[in-house]
Amino acid sequence: MDSYQITITTQDQQQLAFACRGDQTLQQGAEAENIFLPSQCGSGVCGVCTVHCQSGEFDMRDYNSEALAADAAEQGDILLCSTYPRSDLAVSTPYSYDLIHFESLAQRQAEILEIKPINDDVVALELQLLPDAEDMLSLDFEAGQFVELGIPGTDITRPYSLANAPNWDGRLAFLIQLHPQGQFSQFLRQAKVGQNISVTGAQGQFVLQESSLAPRYFVAGGTGLAPFLSMLTHMAEMMDSQTVELFIGAKHEKDLLAMEQLTALQQQLPQLKIHRCISQAEHTWQPDADEWIGAYRQSVLEVMKQTLKTAAEPVDVYVCGSPRLVNGIVEMTHTVSPESQLFYERFTTA
Amino acid sequence: MLCYQCEQTQRHDDKFGCISSEGACGKDANTSDLQDILIYQVKGIAQYAHRARTLGVVDRDLDAFILFALFTTLTNVNFTPARFQQLIQEAAQKRDAIKIRYEVAASEKGVEAEILSGAAAWQPPKAINELLAQASIAAVNAEQETVGEDVIGLRVLILYGLKGIAAYAHHARMLGKQDDSVDAEIERLLDYLASNPTDLEELLAQALEAGKVNLKVMALLDAANTDNFGQQTIGQARTSPVAGKAILVSGHDLHDLANLLEQTKDSGINIYTHGEMLPAHAYPKLKAYAHLVGNYGSAWQNQQQEFADFPGPILMTSNCIIEPAKNYRQRIFTIGPVGWPGVRHIQNDNYAPLIQAAKALPGFKEDSAEKTVTIGFGRHSVLGVADQVVEAVKTGAIKHFFLIGGCDGAVPGRNYYTELADNAPSDSVILTLGCGKYRFNDHEFGNIGGIPRLLDVGQCNDAYSAIQIASTLAEAFECGVNDLPLSLMVSWFEQKATAVLLSLLALEIKGIHLGPTLPGYLTPNLLAILIERFDIKVNQTAEADLQAALGQAA
Ligand code: SF4
């Protein structure tokens, strides 16, 4: 099989190159040379590995149009995990060089500290990392990134965003959506406190744009709140005074997650505004106007549309949640607020 | 953006300056523009502070703010645009406050308050896009079309000198040393710049005035260091790690280091100095902390490798920070004027997070073979052996002195200084200052009759010591400093070196070698003036310059 030269230019104008055979995806080719470009599902459904192809021939197949919209593909965007080279390629990435890893991600062991049901479908999981061979207790991650959690005794791993901020004591927190058929969900239902599981990572490019001065709009659906809890906690620790508004979408009031934690965060981040958007709120629902800045009997998409329309300046929109939510916001920013920057992470069911 | 304040500024054909979306140092265009705006406001504050002072109003907190604000804009100090956005709003409030105090004092004294315009009256918009849209009023080359590049060159020479002065004065202040006459002079010079001066002779004279204040400031800092930590003494600093948890301290601020040493003294964590912190090991009160175990790494431009390899957290107390790589970004902390987006900042001298990080990180597993470097030739040490030195010169054992002072940088051209040191004849003594010395301070130089041939005087601000040493020698020989067999090889990089250079010129020291390349704002005309009046020398090859220096002295 022919091998091609793939040249990558990162957002900060750094270059790297690797060889890739025609029967490998670009992601596989890069990983074969120990280059780890941001990716998540590896199977064309999440869109995390989107890059732009500047020149060259390729074959992109077996991917989901939710991960890469047809018009984006027409503009030359490709998914690294679904693209096979047919010539040398020049590719540019929407992220900077320091988000690329150059070795295999370390696998660590962690002990389960707590498994706490939050509602019928969501649990809060807390882990304590065990020190690694170098006697290192903490995990090197950036707020917003995810790790792979492994099911003991199997090779099965699933990606979950960290819900707490980078810390030195090795505590890792997660919000996990339970799916009836999900393998990790089934494992969690019978897992015990004190049991060890593997943690691989962290990785992911859904992180704060620290040098951007634009207001930050965080849009969360369901457990997509997790990376925002991490980012907000991190911002509070950094005494970051950047304008930040959190839009939480839920069907019912009872689906709102981590409300106590958010209230506490509001104490530390006085500029933080929180908007609850409940699409199917009970008629009896009476949001307390003092406690919360915004409460709407509307879907978060509708609320975001209004918000973006009336925004006085370009904003940085961060979205995390279901493909439907993310795609809705992606489309909306293009039409309503094209000057705004968009960062997103899709949660897929596993 | 346009920034050409440091030696690594970008060069496009004949034009100097970082003008694209990011400077060579990693400073982005927004940060650069916001820094310019802050400087513009500081001039406005100084316009009022200067006038208020003539009416007896002294506001030391405001003076401290001016120094701090200037310090944040030095090369390799603060890269956080959001921080500048805050400082800009703060500066506007401070300006409004001093304006009122000035007006009240004027009416109390029965004089008419001046109505000031320009920087003194400018109000920053709150929205960031509107703020940035106004950046051109504050650009360093504003007015260039009408006043010409020579005028701009001298204005920025004064401004950059003032930035360096502010950094030194801030360090001294943190250690409890402050002098109203210094603050007054800094504000007077800022007020002078705010008047958009155009007379070349006057600008040059004011640049030398800046050099004079800097002499005072360096003396203040010298006194601050000595009063707090004792006189530098000659000794060995360990340069190889010992087993145990570890924190690395970089930058120049000895006050921060002292605080950290105090807060960690019973924690079992070892503290290492990096780069320009090396002289700390020569101060008795700092050396007294047993857990100040040694120096790790070399000059600033190697930090990305060295910090990545260091098995503990890193504290950056002043310049020179470069973009923290992913592999240590989570464990580098900044303090004081320093900042990098997304990097943890120590507030209120509370080192708890840093200490916690040190405990969680591996530290050094084992002792490595002991290596040391000799340090501590501050002026007290050198002058202590002055008789011996004078004697050695009289007998001809020492024929020449080289002072290799200033900063280091990444470019290959800086090898010049290594070549110079290595090829200096064996009957010459080399004094070093600043971080440039790391290129050769591990080479073997031997000694002359017991006097080591390589004497490290300390940080770049210890140029004050070097000047004292030179004056003492000149006295002993009953001649002027310019008549000594002494060559000054100034390796500049950023604005503190600019301040030191102005001080040397103010002392009428002639024949300074300035390199590795000349400041971008020194136009051919300005350079011609400096050569004519001060015999400034532009670096040729190390060999040629060495010969010229020795030939001249003979
Ligand atoms: S400080 Fe130096 S490198 Fe940085 S932008 Fe200014 S001139 Fe360029």
Ligand code: SF4
């Ligand atoms: S001497 Fe100059 S270049 Fe060296 S670390 Fe200090 S400020 Fe930076």
Ligand code: FES
């Ligand atoms: S990693 Fe390529 S689409 Fe998910």
